[in-house]
Structures are given as C-alpha cells and as structure tokens.
Amino acid sequence: MATALLLVCFLLSCCFLKPGWGTVIEIPGKSNNSLEYYLCGSSLPANTTLTLESNTSHYITPSLDNGTICLISDTYNITIEAVDTLATVICEGTHLATRRGIAFHNVTDLIIKDVLFVGCGGFLSKSVSFLNGNIKVESQFYFPAFQSAALIFDTCSNLSLSGISITEYQGFGMILSDSYGQISVQNLIINEQTLNNTSDVNYGGSGLLIYYRKQLSSSSIPVAVISISNTIIKNGHYNNYGLVDTVEAMTTGIMPLYPYPITGGSGLSVILREAGSNVIEIVMNDVLITNNTALQAGGITMLFIDVEDSNITISNLTAENNCATDPTNYNNAIAQSLMVYFFFFDLKTPTLQDNEAFPLIINNGIIGTKNPSLRCQDANSIGNYAEITVIQAPQASRIFTVKMNKVYFQSKSGSPRGSAMALFASALNKAMSDVGLGIQLIDVTASDFNCTVGGSIYSCHNVGVFAFFNLLNVEFVNGTFSNNKGSSVIYSVNSRIALKGYIIFSGNEVQTYGAMRLKDASLLLLYEPLHAIFTHNRGLLGAAINAVTENELDCALQYYPKDYYDISNYTKMSILLEMVDNKAELAGNALYASPLKFCKLNSAKLDPNIQNLTFLIENTFKVNGSAPEATQDISSIATQICNCSNYPSSCTSNYTYILKTAHPGQKLTISVAAFDIGQKVSVYSLVTVQFYSHGIQGVTSLRLDPNEVITKIPAGKCSLLSYTIYHSINRSEISYPINNVLLNIGPYTETPRYTINITLTSCPPGFYSANSSCNCVYDDFTDFSCDLQEGVINRPMDSWIGHLSNNAEVFGYSSNCPPSYCLTNTAKVSFTDPSKDMCYGNRSGTLCGDCPDGLSVVFGTADCKKCSNAYLATILLFAIAGIGLVFLLFILQLTLTTGTINGLIFYVNIVGSTDGYLFGHKVPIKYLRIFISLFNLGLGFPLCFYNGMNELVMRCLQFVFPVYLWLIVILIIILSRYSIRLARITGRQSVQVLATLVYLSYSKIFISSVDILTPATVTTNEIVGENKNKKLLVWFLNGQLEFGKGLHLIPMFLSLTMLCLFIIPFTVLTTLSPYLNRYRIINRFMPLTDAVFAPYKMKWRFWFGARLCLLAAAFISDAVLRGTDVKLSQGIQLVLLLGFSFVQSFFHPFKNKAIGALDLFFMLNYCFISFSVVYTQGQTKVLRYSSAIFVSAAMIVAICIIAYHCYKSCKMYCRSNNSVLLRGRNINNYGAAGNGDDNDNNCNDEQNLPEVHDIYAAYREPLLSSK
Structure with missing residues (x-):
C-alpha cells in the first residue's frame, strides 16, 4: 500500500511539477496560439513553467480589444524556455501599431531561456499603463512621445534571461525598469529594428533600456546587481527627439523629479537615479553595439541622476559604426557611440567613505568607426564618438570619475561633421570649484581622426580629439595618440589636464595650435613618474604643447614630484618630456606657453626657491636629444611690445607713437623688444601688424605682405621688424598724401601695444610725380623710370637700383653691378623688392653684395646658401687637397x-x-x-x-690656399x-x-x-650742398661697405x-x-x-x-x-x-x-x-x-x-725601378758599366751608378746651394 502511494506521488510530480513544485505546461508550435492564451489571455499562476516546442513558431496575434501589451503581473517563479534549441515567438499584425509586446510587472524569480521574439512591439502611451483584462496597472515611468516595446520587465526581482533574441522589433527591444535583486542577462541579441512610419506613431527606441527611478529599499547595500554578458545590439534606429527636451528641462531646473522621461540611445540606454539610498550595480562583459543610428547617441546613452554609489562597469566593449544624425538640424546630433550625462539635484552625504566614486568604468573597449563603407553618410551627421557632460554640478566635496582603461578610439573614416572628436567632456557650470566630475583615461589609444573631412560643427581650432571644458580632474595615464589631423589631440578650456606614465603623441598634424592645446584657466599637471614622447607633430603655435592661460599667477605647467624636490637635486625628478622632430610653422616647436617665469608653482613638494618655470623645463624637456633652444623650441606670448630704446627696462606705456614718412612699396624697419606677463622678462613671441585709421580697424586702400603680418621675436635682444606697404585698390583712386595712418604692432591674437603714425606720400624718395599716372622721373636718374601702377622700375640691364642695405629710407642707384652677382637680363624689376629681380642666388643689399639673414656666402658660386658651422671641417679637406695637388x-x-x-x-x-x-x-x-x-x-x-x-671674409680667404701651396x-x-x-x-x-x-x-x-x-659709385636721393645728390664710394663687391673705410x-x-x-x-x-x-x-x-x-x-x-x-x-x-x-x-x-x-x-x-x-x-x-x-x-x-x-x-x-704626362710618368717609374735594382747590385763597381740610354724603351737597361756624395750633390736643391 505504501509503495502504491509513493508511485502515485511520483507520477503526479512528473506530470504537473517542475523542480519548484509548480505547473509544467508544454506549448506545441501549432496549437491555435496556445502561447498567446497563457501570456495574453489570462493571468499566469505562480510556479509555472511554459515549455515551448523548438524548431517551430509560436504566434501572438494582434488584439485591439485587449490593447497591444500582453501583461504578466503580480506572480512569481515563472519559467519560459525552449525544449531543446531556440524557440520562435512571432508577433503578428498587418499594422505596426497593432502588434503586441510582452510585459512582466512585479514578477519574482523569472526565467526566460532560448527564445527568439520576431516582430514584437506593443504600443505604449506617454503615461504608460498595462492592461490585462479589466485590470489596469500604472507604471512609474513615462515617455516624451508615444512608444512601443517588445519585452518589458518592470519592478521585477531575480531575473535570469539567457539565449534571448529579439529581431524586427518595434520601438524598444527590451526595457528593464526598477527591477531588483540578482538580474542575469546572457547571450542577448537585439537586431534589425523595424521603423514605424505611421502618422501618429513614428518614434523608434533603444535596443535595451535599463531604467531606475524610484526607491526600492532603505538599505545601503546594492538593491540590484545586474550582470549582462555576451550581448549584441545592432541595426537599431531611434529618432529620440525627446532627449533635447529632457536636457533642456533638467538644465533649467523646472523639470519635475517624478516621473522622469524615458529616452536614450539607439543601442543601449541606461538611466539611473539613486532614490533614497538605493545602490545599483551593473556589470557588462563582451558587449557589441554596432550599426545603430539615433538623433543623439547612436550607440549608448547613460543618464546618472543624483547617483552617488551606483556604478556601471563594462568590459570588452565594442561600440563602432554607430551614427548620430538629425535630418532637420545637425546641431542637435550628439555622440555617435557613447553619451553620458550627469545630473545632481538632491545629492546627499556620501554613503561610501572613499571621497572618489566611479559611476562608470569601461575596460578594454573599442569606440569609433571601423569600416569606411559604414560611415554616417548624412550631411547632418555628427562624428564625435563619446560625450560626457555634467549638467548640474555636485555640491558635496566628492569627485565622480569616469574611468576608461585600455579603450581604443578609432576613426577609419570621417563623418561629415565633427569627425575630429573621440571624447567630448564638459561641465556647463564654468565655476570649476563646483564641478566634481573627473575623467581618467588609462592606456587609451586614438588615431586617424580628421576634422577636415567634410567640414565640422566646430572649426578645427575650437575642438580636439579629446575636448574638455570646465573640468578639474582630467587624467591621462599611459596612452598613444597618433596620425590625427586638423585639430589638437587634447583641447582644454578651464580644465586641468594631468599626465602620468608613458604617453606618446606621434604624427599629429594640427592646423592651428599643437598636439595639446590648453586655454583660458587650464593647467597642464605633470606627475612623477612621467615619460611623454612628442614626435613628428606639426602645428602653428607650439607643435607639441600650446598652453596659454588667462591666469597670471599660476604657471601654465605644474610639476608634482613624488618626493620633495630640492633645487640642487633637480636631476632626481622622474619627469621627461621628449621632443623629436616637431615643427611649428610660427613658433615653439616643443612648447608655446605663458606664463613661464615669475609665476606660482602649486606643489608643496617643490622647493619654494623655484620661481622660474623655465628652470624646470630646461631639466625635464629634451628636444632632439639635447636641451631645448630658447628661441625656437620654447616660446611664449608677449603681452607688450616696446621700442628698443626702452630695452631692457620695462615698457612705460601701452602705446608709443613714432612719426614716419613712407610711400607704397617702401620697406619700413622697426626695432622692438617683447615682454612677458608682468613686464619682467623678454620672451620669444609672435607679433601681428594691422592698419588702423582714426580708431577704425582696417584701411581698405592699403595692405601688407602676408608673409610679414606675423613675425617672430627672439628672447633677450632687440628685433628688427620689416613691413612693406602695398596698394589694395587702384592707385588712381587714392588721394595723397595720406596722414595719420596707424601701423599697430602687437602680440599674436592680443590687443596691439605698439603704434607707428605714418604719412604716406605718392612716390618713393628720389622719384617725383610727373603726371596723374605717377610715372616718376628724376634729373640724375635719366636712365631709370618707374610705374607705381605696375609696381616696376625700368632700368639699364647692367645697373643696380634699390634701398641701401643699412638704411631702408635711402634710395640709390649705380650704373654698374657685379655681373657675377646681378642678373643682367631683367630690364624691369619689382619696386617693392628689386633684389628679387636683380640679384642672383638669393642675394640682396646694395649692389647685390650681401646675403639675407640666415644665409651665407659660399665658395665656388655667387649663391647665398644656408650653412652650418659643421662645414669648418672642410679645412681638413683643403689641407689634404693642397698636399695632393703638390x-x-x-x-x-x-x-x-x-x-x-x-x-x-x-x-x-x-x-x-x-x-x-x-x-x-x-x-x-x-x-x-x-x-x-x-x-x-x-x-x-x-x-x-x-x-x-x-x-669680406670670403675674399680674404682667397689668399690662403695659394700661400699654403707655396709653403708646402x-x-x-x-x-x-x-x-x-x-x-x-x-x-x-x-x-x-x-x-x-x-x-x-x-x-x-x-x-x-x-x-x-x-x-x-652709388648715387642716392639725399640732397647735399647745392641741390646735389649725395654720392657714395662703396666697395664694388659689397656696396654696404664704404670703399677704403672701416672693415674694407x-x-x-x-x-x-x-x-x-x-x-x-x-x-x-x-x-x-x-x-x-x-x-x-x-x-x-x-x-x-x-x-x-x-x-x-x-x-x-x-x-x-x-x-x-x-x-x-x-x-x-x-x-x-x-x-x-x-x-x-x-x-x-x-x-x-x-x-x-x-x-x-x-x-x-x-x-x-x-x-x-x-x-x-x-x-x-x-x-x-x-x-x-x-x-x-x-x-x-x-x-x-x-x-x-x-x-x-x-x-x-x-x-x-x-x-x-700620366703615360710618361708610368714609363719612367718602370724604368727607374729596374735601374735602382741594378745599381744596388753594382754599387761597389761604379764606373764599370756604361751610361743608360735615356731614349731606349727597354726597361731592363743597366745604368752606371755615381758615388753617394755625387748622388746627393745631383739632387740637392739649387735654391739652397752655397754657390
């Protein structure tokens, strides 16, 4: 009897129970939609297992009477799984708005395994409610527009979702909201979203939305631990216009805290709010987000709202080929692959003792574009791949750091706009003391970004591959940044950028500044140990580092050693910035920064006696293997430009007026010195020049040579600046003279500091206007004529005419010019620079006898060449050549x-x-x-x-080699x-x-x-005596030297x-x-x-x-x-x-x-x-x-x-060798043999030998003979 009772119990358990002592229901594939009956037609009891037949399809038909959401709510221990392999669930419907989705509300211990959902997407209103028969369940979230969803898990606990695939879905693929406990999502695939193009419902959604808003528990321990692994989300589309409204509402502070709008990216969206003391932990592994498109954040969106201790960790993330595009206004498009926003409205005292929190950590990721054929083609697409922004800054003294470790930002093709940006991080509040957001980039790599492809939402000089705005804590630890073009690699505004470890900036070509660009109140923090290599970077100002700050107190570069740094032990600091073959077009191959001297160093571990940043730079910078050169490698902006009469003392006023008389085409030479902030030291800088007239910028009738507008000023000495004035309109439209033309000279991009008042006359010195066309002639210049409209001087082809080398305001001519130095086949020469047309081989100056600055006279040609002192080694070659010639x-x-x-x-x-x-x-x-x-x-x-x-030196050296030969x-x-x-x-x-x-x-x-x-003889325009032109007697080969005077x-x-x-x-x-x-x-x-x-x-x-x-x-x-x-x-x-x-x-x-x-x-x-x-x-x-x-x-x-002569010498050498051998054998029998025949061609003829003293007497030199 007992045995029979046990057998009956066993059979009952096999038929009706699963391991949880619940009901097991087998759902065949063709049973009149039996799955729909259990999911949509009635409530599903607890402890129920739905076993779906594999290799067949299960259908859910549309039903307008019951709504479009199939709701399972207020139950527990539910399992939906396939028998063996993947089971397919198809949501039918001829109209997308009538298709159904499946929602689980307040379900505990839910398992779904190995199920493919096809074509699902139930309709959701803005204020979401789930209908199940006559029961209405209100949800705690709403959407900014009508939405749909395939699977919804709302306020559930202890979920296990594995092997789920969602394809051809409508709206959101999966929504996970306010669920708690242990949640596991494995092997999830969300693919091929179906766009809903009906007139009333036209919004897509995310592939996966994770949303937490309300308080789930009063405990400080994590109320939800979400584990997501082996997940693929691709080919999604989300026209998420509501996000714009969301950000604007949160920014203005008028948006209600409850409920929050649901919006996100096309691939993955996460919205977290720590209500009360809730802590949410999300761990993702092996996640692929690809080929998704949205208005904002084509790949991933994360919104952190009052988050203190919750965190998201993503390992092995691949977010590539995602697009952000808005067909109506590209300014709305943000972040192709990743967008992270932080909102802090009601931040409490930190629940963790650590003062630093890590709400987001990404380990081993790839972000960007891999396949050029999959680039965003829309002209209104945006190409910055990640954005991290804090909307409302935290008020508590805590740093919230986004950490990226071993993330590779790639850009194999540029999107039409903004393709220079890999990461954009900012705080809307410029008050940096209120901003607690930090960015930590460890072993990050970024390459092949190009802001010049297809234009940009920003110009290249206002953006960077990594752009930071108003952030106190940005840290780069190791990393490689190479082959980026157009914009700076790091662009910082009001931010502090820290460098640590081993970092490489290589092959970056920047249109404006340098590989690193720090402006406004930004600082560059160098932490020990650091080895930063900047190699083959190209830029305009500071090819490697450009750091010009508004702060006059703090040094642009800040050093932070590990141990106390004594001024006598500077070599012990393990900070090295190695510069290799960087090239700045204007100034600062290695560094262009200000302030550099007499500024504050903030580290308490630095010797307070160090007040000169250049001292640290000289001992931590290495340029091409040696210490940097102050005039080329290290440059600084000048705040004032002074006349050299005040040098080296400080400037006494902002403006110095000098009256000059000039004419169009004349080169003006001005002697100036540059000073840094505080007027304490001269620096290597750039100055620009502009025309002003009566306080109005720009004189339309005049212009300058573009090559002279920006000029370099070396440190420690006066600099001669040369400017040539040109016409920008037809000369006949100008009324001369032009008085009070102001030529303003000032630091690059700064307010002018030095002004010259110029009066412009119609004709050059020595030429006077003959008629309205200004065809200028002069009595003593009968062979010359000039036409200022054409800008040329007509001259005899063997003559010279131009400005004297040592006085740009004196004009002269000579009837002859050295033929080796002057071009004799040019009758017309440029009036602005006659040397270009008259002088050969880069020569210039009076009679073409001089070389421009930077060029040298050379042997063997009349050219001027760029030489180095290494050529002094040719002295050895000349010495050897002399011996060889002799x-x-x-x-x-x-x-x-x-x-x-x-x-x-x-x-x-x-x-x-x-x-x-x-x-x-x-x-x-x-x-x-x-x-x-x-x-x-x-x-x-x-x-x-x-x-x-x-x-002069070259001509003196002409005597050396002949005398050297004589001496030999x-x-x-x-x-x-x-x-x-x-x-x-x-x-x-x-x-x-x-x-x-x-x-x-x-x-x-x-x-x-x-x-x-x-x-x-050079005749000048200067008048002496009885209206006679002054004549100068100069050296023919260098007219700068007067003949018979001075150095000559x-x-x-x-x-x-x-x-x-x-x-x-x-x-x-x-x-x-x-x-x-x-x-x-x-x-x-x-x-x-x-x-x-x-x-x-x-x-x-x-x-x-x-x-x-x-x-x-x-x-x-x-x-x-x-x-x-x-x-x-x-x-x-x-x-x-x-x-x-x-x-x-x-x-x-x-x-x-x-x-x-x-x-x-x-x-x-x-x-x-x-x-x-x-x-x-x-x-x-x-x-x-x-x-x-x-x-x-x-x-x-x-x-x-x-x-x-070579033939004769060889013949004589052969004969003399044989004769010496023969004479050696017969030296003791001199006189026995006959003399050799000099005309005999036989090399074996024997020769008689003289005595030794006779040999000596025969060969001794007659000039030294005593006779």
Missing part, C-alpha cells in the same frame, strides 16, 4: 719646365677672369665652370665654410737639403713645381686683389701686400730677368727663372713675362670696364691677343714647335671667345653656347695633356 705635380711632372701646360694655364687664367660674361648663371654644361675653377685653384661648385660668412713646396725644398731620401724622391723638380704653383696662383691673387680694390681696410691691406710682394716682383722678374742677371740678388732666383724659361728660346725668355703683362692688362681692363662696357673690355683683350698670336705664329718663341703650336691653339681659342663677346655684346644665348663649345675643346686638349 704630389700630383711631382708625380706627373706637370711643370712649366716641360712647356706642355704653359698655354693651358694662361688660357684658364684669362677665361676665369671673365666667366661671368661667358657662362652667365645658367651654365650649359656645368663641368666647364668646374674645369676653369680648378685650374685657377678654386671651386666650380658651391661649398659652405661656416654659418654667417660674408663677402718650400718646406719640401728645405727638407730635401737634409734628407737624401726625400731628395731622391723629389729630384730636381721642387723648383719646377714651385714655379708652376706660383704661376697658377698668379691670376687668383691678381684677380682677388683687383676685386678688392675696385670701387663703385682689412682686405685692402692684404691686397696691396700681395701686389707689392708678389704680383709686381714676379712680373718684373720674369719679364726683365735676362737683362738683370748682373745683380747678385737676381742671381739668387736663377733656378726659379730657369725653370720658367726652360721651354723658351734663349732670346725669347722674356716672352713668359710679356704674357704676364698681357694677363695683367686683361684683368685691369675687365675691372675698370666691367658692368659698364663689356664690348670695349673684350675688344681691348682681343686686339692684344691677336697681336701676341701673330708674333708667336711667325717668330716661334718656344724651342719645341709642338709646344708652340699647342700654346697658339689656346690663345686663338680665347680669341674666338673674345670675338663672340664683342659680336653679341655679352647678352645672348649664342655667346653662352659658343663659349661652351670653345671651352669644351680646350678641356679635351687639357685631358689629353694630363693623359700624356
């Missing part, structure tokens, strides 16, 4: 004694003196100039020597007297080599001396010394030596003259000296007539050369006829060149190319000569 002459026997190079040297000497006419500045074949220059002991290619070398040979001659080994090597060639080098140096020294001693005396002394001690004696000696041998002093130089005269017949030994006189005549005629009459100069040379050629053709002064013919070839070659100059007057391309042909022919012959 060695080459010895080895190849390239001496005057052989006679083969005499004509070649003469040729390159005379061509080198006139190569400016022959080749101009566009050499057809560049190697020709190198060929000519090398044989003249010069360079045919540009070579720097040091930074800042000028014309003289040293060899002296040493050979005491060294038989050296004597054997050099043989009797030392004197021959010395004579050759003296001849090679002759033209270089002569031309250099003539150049230095050549004056030029140095090269004059060197030139006269070389002329008196070398040029004249050598010319006289070689010309008259045959007639002066009776004098003992002349006999001392007989070895030298014999080496020179060797190729000539005895009675024609004077021919060498005569040709030196020809060279001298050519050099002098060219110096006297250059720049004035090239045709006459070359005509004189042509007549003399033809005469010498005629004599040489008939009288044969050379012993060897072949050498005579070779010499005659070179002379006739130059005759053809000289004839070309005379014929073309030195102005056409025909001259350039014909000269190139003749010089090329001479170069080919020169190469053949050198090749011949």
Whole structure:
C-alpha cells in the first residue's frame, strides 16, 4: 500500500511539477496560439513553467480589444524556455501599431531561456499603463512621445534571461525598469529594428533600456546587481527627439523629479537615479553595439541622476559604426557611440567613505568607426564618438570619475561633421570649484581622426580629439595618440589636464595650435613618474604643447614630484618630456606657453626657491636629444611690445607713437623688444601688424605682405621688424598724401601695444610725380623710370637700383653691378623688392653684395646658401687637397719646365677672369665652370665654410690656399737639403713645381686683389650742398661697405701686400730677368727663372713675362670696364691677343714647335671667345653656347695633356725601378758599366751608378746651394 502511494506521488510530480513544485505546461508550435492564451489571455499562476516546442513558431496575434501589451503581473517563479534549441515567438499584425509586446510587472524569480521574439512591439502611451483584462496597472515611468516595446520587465526581482533574441522589433527591444535583486542577462541579441512610419506613431527606441527611478529599499547595500554578458545590439534606429527636451528641462531646473522621461540611445540606454539610498550595480562583459543610428547617441546613452554609489562597469566593449544624425538640424546630433550625462539635484552625504566614486568604468573597449563603407553618410551627421557632460554640478566635496582603461578610439573614416572628436567632456557650470566630475583615461589609444573631412560643427581650432571644458580632474595615464589631423589631440578650456606614465603623441598634424592645446584657466599637471614622447607633430603655435592661460599667477605647467624636490637635486625628478622632430610653422616647436617665469608653482613638494618655470623645463624637456633652444623650441606670448630704446627696462606705456614718412612699396624697419606677463622678462613671441585709421580697424586702400603680418621675436635682444606697404585698390583712386595712418604692432591674437603714425606720400624718395599716372622721373636718374601702377622700375640691364642695405629710407642707384652677382637680363624689376629681380642666388643689399639673414656666402658660386658651422671641417679637406695637388705635380711632372701646360694655364687664367660674361648663371654644361675653377685653384661648385660668412671674409680667404701651396713646396725644398731620401724622391723638380704653383696662383691673387680694390659709385636721393645728390664710394663687391673705410681696410691691406710682394716682383722678374742677371740678388732666383724659361728660346725668355703683362692688362681692363662696357673690355683683350698670336705664329718663341703650336691653339681659342663677346655684346644665348663649345675643346686638349704626362710618368717609374735594382747590385763597381740610354724603351737597361756624395750633390736643391 505504501509503495502504491509513493508511485502515485511520483507520477503526479512528473506530470504537473517542475523542480519548484509548480505547473509544467508544454506549448506545441501549432496549437491555435496556445502561447498567446497563457501570456495574453489570462493571468499566469505562480510556479509555472511554459515549455515551448523548438524548431517551430509560436504566434501572438494582434488584439485591439485587449490593447497591444500582453501583461504578466503580480506572480512569481515563472519559467519560459525552449525544449531543446531556440524557440520562435512571432508577433503578428498587418499594422505596426497593432502588434503586441510582452510585459512582466512585479514578477519574482523569472526565467526566460532560448527564445527568439520576431516582430514584437506593443504600443505604449506617454503615461504608460498595462492592461490585462479589466485590470489596469500604472507604471512609474513615462515617455516624451508615444512608444512601443517588445519585452518589458518592470519592478521585477531575480531575473535570469539567457539565449534571448529579439529581431524586427518595434520601438524598444527590451526595457528593464526598477527591477531588483540578482538580474542575469546572457547571450542577448537585439537586431534589425523595424521603423514605424505611421502618422501618429513614428518614434523608434533603444535596443535595451535599463531604467531606475524610484526607491526600492532603505538599505545601503546594492538593491540590484545586474550582470549582462555576451550581448549584441545592432541595426537599431531611434529618432529620440525627446532627449533635447529632457536636457533642456533638467538644465533649467523646472523639470519635475517624478516621473522622469524615458529616452536614450539607439543601442543601449541606461538611466539611473539613486532614490533614497538605493545602490545599483551593473556589470557588462563582451558587449557589441554596432550599426545603430539615433538623433543623439547612436550607440549608448547613460543618464546618472543624483547617483552617488551606483556604478556601471563594462568590459570588452565594442561600440563602432554607430551614427548620430538629425535630418532637420545637425546641431542637435550628439555622440555617435557613447553619451553620458550627469545630473545632481538632491545629492546627499556620501554613503561610501572613499571621497572618489566611479559611476562608470569601461575596460578594454573599442569606440569609433571601423569600416569606411559604414560611415554616417548624412550631411547632418555628427562624428564625435563619446560625450560626457555634467549638467548640474555636485555640491558635496566628492569627485565622480569616469574611468576608461585600455579603450581604443578609432576613426577609419570621417563623418561629415565633427569627425575630429573621440571624447567630448564638459561641465556647463564654468565655476570649476563646483564641478566634481573627473575623467581618467588609462592606456587609451586614438588615431586617424580628421576634422577636415567634410567640414565640422566646430572649426578645427575650437575642438580636439579629446575636448574638455570646465573640468578639474582630467587624467591621462599611459596612452598613444597618433596620425590625427586638423585639430589638437587634447583641447582644454578651464580644465586641468594631468599626465602620468608613458604617453606618446606621434604624427599629429594640427592646423592651428599643437598636439595639446590648453586655454583660458587650464593647467597642464605633470606627475612623477612621467615619460611623454612628442614626435613628428606639426602645428602653428607650439607643435607639441600650446598652453596659454588667462591666469597670471599660476604657471601654465605644474610639476608634482613624488618626493620633495630640492633645487640642487633637480636631476632626481622622474619627469621627461621628449621632443623629436616637431615643427611649428610660427613658433615653439616643443612648447608655446605663458606664463613661464615669475609665476606660482602649486606643489608643496617643490622647493619654494623655484620661481622660474623655465628652470624646470630646461631639466625635464629634451628636444632632439639635447636641451631645448630658447628661441625656437620654447616660446611664449608677449603681452607688450616696446621700442628698443626702452630695452631692457620695462615698457612705460601701452602705446608709443613714432612719426614716419613712407610711400607704397617702401620697406619700413622697426626695432622692438617683447615682454612677458608682468613686464619682467623678454620672451620669444609672435607679433601681428594691422592698419588702423582714426580708431577704425582696417584701411581698405592699403595692405601688407602676408608673409610679414606675423613675425617672430627672439628672447633677450632687440628685433628688427620689416613691413612693406602695398596698394589694395587702384592707385588712381587714392588721394595723397595720406596722414595719420596707424601701423599697430602687437602680440599674436592680443590687443596691439605698439603704434607707428605714418604719412604716406605718392612716390618713393628720389622719384617725383610727373603726371596723374605717377610715372616718376628724376634729373640724375635719366636712365631709370618707374610705374607705381605696375609696381616696376625700368632700368639699364647692367645697373643696380634699390634701398641701401643699412638704411631702408635711402634710395640709390649705380650704373654698374657685379655681373657675377646681378642678373643682367631683367630690364624691369619689382619696386617693392628689386633684389628679387636683380640679384642672383638669393642675394640682396646694395649692389647685390650681401646675403639675407640666415644665409651665407659660399665658395665656388655667387649663391647665398644656408650653412652650418659643421662645414669648418672642410679645412681638413683643403689641407689634404693642397698636399695632393703638390704630389700630383711631382708625380706627373706637370711643370712649366716641360712647356706642355704653359698655354693651358694662361688660357684658364684669362677665361676665369671673365666667366661671368661667358657662362652667365645658367651654365650649359656645368663641368666647364668646374674645369676653369680648378685650374685657377678654386671651386666650380658651391661649398659652405661656416654659418654667417660674408663677402669680406670670403675674399680674404682667397689668399690662403695659394700661400699654403707655396709653403708646402718650400718646406719640401728645405727638407730635401737634409734628407737624401726625400731628395731622391723629389729630384730636381721642387723648383719646377714651385714655379708652376706660383704661376697658377698668379691670376687668383691678381684677380682677388683687383676685386678688392675696385670701387663703385652709388648715387642716392639725399640732397647735399647745392641741390646735389649725395654720392657714395662703396666697395664694388659689397656696396654696404664704404670703399677704403672701416672693415674694407682689412682686405685692402692684404691686397696691396700681395701686389707689392708678389704680383709686381714676379712680373718684373720674369719679364726683365735676362737683362738683370748682373745683380747678385737676381742671381739668387736663377733656378726659379730657369725653370720658367726652360721651354723658351734663349732670346725669347722674356716672352713668359710679356704674357704676364698681357694677363695683367686683361684683368685691369675687365675691372675698370666691367658692368659698364663689356664690348670695349673684350675688344681691348682681343686686339692684344691677336697681336701676341701673330708674333708667336711667325717668330716661334718656344724651342719645341709642338709646344708652340699647342700654346697658339689656346690663345686663338680665347680669341674666338673674345670675338663672340664683342659680336653679341655679352647678352645672348649664342655667346653662352659658343663659349661652351670653345671651352669644351680646350678641356679635351687639357685631358689629353694630363693623359700624356700620366703615360710618361708610368714609363719612367718602370724604368727607374729596374735601374735602382741594378745599381744596388753594382754599387761597389761604379764606373764599370756604361751610361743608360735615356731614349731606349727597354726597361731592363743597366745604368752606371755615381758615388753617394755625387748622388746627393745631383739632387740637392739649387735654391739652397752655397754657390
């Protein structure tokens, strides 16, 4: 009997009960909507399990009589699950407004597992009520517009939702409101929202809404712990216009606290309010929010209302390809992926002892756009990916920090507007002391953001990849920010930005300021330890860091060491800002900040004796591996600009008026100094310039060169600012003179501080108006005319005209200009800057003889180049080159004694003196100039020597290399007297080599001396005496130096010394030596003259000296007539050369006829060149190319000569080696063998050896002989 009773109980439990001793109801797929009967048709009793048949569909039909919400309320222990795999529930309805949703209200212990809901979305009014038969249940929330929902869990407890999928839903996918206890949501998928386009219901909703408003418990422990994992929400749409009204209502404070409007983002929405002492904990893991679109917050919306201890933690979040767009007004669109708002109305005393709360923590997330094809295409879309804003600031002394750890903000494509922003965080209250919102970014990465794509809601200079407004606590700990364009990476307004750990800013290109931009009352806080690397960033002001604050007391940068920082132990601070190849277009490659000096450092751990922020910067900044340079790497804004007459004392007033008279096109030079806040120290800064007239900004008839509007002012010295005034309208519409034109000069973006009062006249100095068109002429300027309407000066092409280098208000002209420095093919030159059209190779100044600031004179060319002092190492190269040249002459026997190079040297000497006419500045074949220059002991290619070398120094250095060559040979001659080994090597060639080098140096020294001693006359517009124009005698090669005065005396002394001690004696000696041998002093130089005269017949030994006189005549005629009459100069040379050629053709002064013919070839070659100059007057391309042909022919012959000497030297070397070996074997039998035949080609001929003392006597130098 007992056994039978147990069996009956077992069978009853199997049929009717689940583990909770409840009812189990199996719902087949095709049973006349049996699921709808239990969910919508009647109340569902407690302890009920609905088991849905898998692999089939369960239908819920529309029913207008009962409303569109299926309500299960006031019950407990309910389970809805599939039998095996996923069960499908389909909400039917031909009209979207009639479809049903399912609501659970006040249900405890609810389980839903493995159910797919398709097409659900029950209609909700603004004031939501759920109808179940004749029972009406009022909800505690309302919507700002009519809404729908698929699943609703309201005031439920202990929920377990797993394997739920919601697709093609209407309105909200799932609403979880005011539910408490343990809530678990796993493997949730919400996908493919269906838009409701009916006239009365046209609002979508979030995929998942979590909402807490009312007080659930008086306990301080968490009343709700929500765990959400493995969730996907995608392809949702929410036209959440109500959010605008919500934010406006909360901001104005007129919105009632109860009930709150329900609104949110398209993907996930969370609205938390800690009513009473409720604490809500939400933990999310592995969440994907993608491809959702809404007016505001396409991905996630979070509203924290009076939240103190509740918190949300999201791990492994991916929120990408979400869009925020408003087709009516893009200004309403906010935050593509994440929007977080904080409202503090009724904040109580903190329930936690910790003074810092973390309401939102995101660990390991990706926020942004991954696929360029999925970008927001609407022109009214907004591209900032996250926004965190506090609407009403907390009044309690507590910091609420949003923490993001290892979050990657990505932007693989820009949205049309605002695509520069990864995170926007702000507090609407500017009073920073009232704001308790903090942002902590740890190991955050942001790359490829670009505010220039498709425009922006903000301009690039008013936004950043990370933008912060009115926040006291923003902290970056580690992180990488790279390849962002347009806007700054960090943009801070009234905020404090802290840097900690290891941070990299790389490859960011900013249109305006720098990678970091701090303004207003913002501060940059540097906490130890810190290693921040700024590399390859580009910007306008402060490419790495721009920090210009309104606070005159606190330093723009604040240092916070771990331990006490003594001024004597500054190296112990572990703070390093490493700057590598950052470039600011205007100023501050590494830092542009203010204030920097005499400001307050707030850390109590800093030595109070440190009042100079630059002291810390110099010891914590490293620019390209070294300490920063104050004038380029570290820059500061100036608050006042002063005249240099007040420097270095402080400015005495804001404005200084200086009266000047100027004319359009004139360059004004002004000497100023810049001062920082407090007028205590000069700084490196920028100043701008503008026109004012009678207090009105902008004079429409005048303008400035855009390149001169912004100017850099270095620290610690006066700066010369240059400004050129131009017409901006037709000159005929202007009435001259224009009085009281104010040129205001002031700090960049600040109020002008320095003013110049200018009176503008119609014509430049030296030119006077002749008629209404202002065609200016002057008596002494008969060859010049100017047209101010065209802005050009017509001039003779060999002349110079312009402002004098040392006085911009003095105008002058000269009838000639150095042909190597001046362009002779431009008849019209710009009036505003004649140097650009007249001067070659970046030259400027009077007679084009100077280089602009930053450029240097170089060897080998007339160009001005940018050089560095590292080129001083070329001294070693010149030293080696000198030794190599002497060695080459010895080895190849390239001496005057052989006679083969005499004509070649003469040729390159005379061509080198006139190569400016022959080749101009566009050499057809560049190697020709190198060929000519090398044989003249010069360079045919540009070579720097040091930074800042000028014309005077370069001309003095021309004497050094020839003298150095002489000293080498003289040293060899002296040493050979005491060294038989050296004597054997050099043989009797030392004197021959010395004579050759003296001849090679002759033209270089002569031309250099003539150049230095050549004056030029510059006529100026200044009137002296009886209405006479003042004339200045200046140096021809640098008109800035007066001839024979000041610094010009140095090269004059060197030139006269070389002329008196070398040029004249050598010319006289070689010309008259045959007639002066009776004098003992002349006999001392007989070895030298014999080496020179060797190729000539005895009675024609004077021919060498005569040709030196020809060279001298050519050099002098060219110096006297250059720049004035090239045709006459070359005509004189042509007549003399033809005469010498005629004599040489008939009288044969050379012993060897072949050498005579070779010499005659070179002379006739130059005759053809000289004839070309005379014929073309030195102005056409025909001259350039014909000269190139003749010089090329001479170069080919020169190469053949050198090749011949190489062959002879190799042959002699082979023969001498064998002879030495043979003589070594027969040294003791000297006299037994016969002399060798010098003409024999056999390298094995035996040679007789002399005695050792005879060998020495044969090889000793004749110049040192005692005879």
